[in-house]
Amino acid sequence: MKCIVCKNGECHPGHTSKMFDKQGNITIFKNVPALICDNCGAKFFDDDISKMLLQKVREIRKNGSELEVINLQAA
Numbered sequence: 092m093k094c095i096v097c098k099n100g101e102c103h104p105g106h107t108s109k110m111f112d113k114q115g116n117i118t119i120f121k122n123v124p125a126l127i128c129d130n131c132g133a134k135f136f137d138d139d140i141s142k143m144l145l146q147k148v149r150e151i152r153k154n155g156s157e158l159e160v161i162n163l164q165a166a
């Protein structure tokens with residue numbers, strides 16, 4: 092897949108970290124599957140992954156945790 096950000100690079104499957112900061116409640120996901128551009132480094136998540144991350148962020152916020160680190164590869 093061609094990168095839609097720089098329009099030059101090629102996107103390759105890989106893993107990255109993604110942080111959500113919602114009103115001071117920080118959630119960090121590690122080893123998130125993503126397509127990463129080899130030129131500009133832009134990261135693209137597919138819809139299922141994005142939905143899953145947002146769902147988890149919502150669950151964690153209910154617990155009132157201020158900082159949560161979730162390693163998706165360990166799960």
Ligand SMILES: [Zn+2]
Pocket residue numbers: 094095096097098099100101128129130131132133
């Ligand atoms: Zn790019």
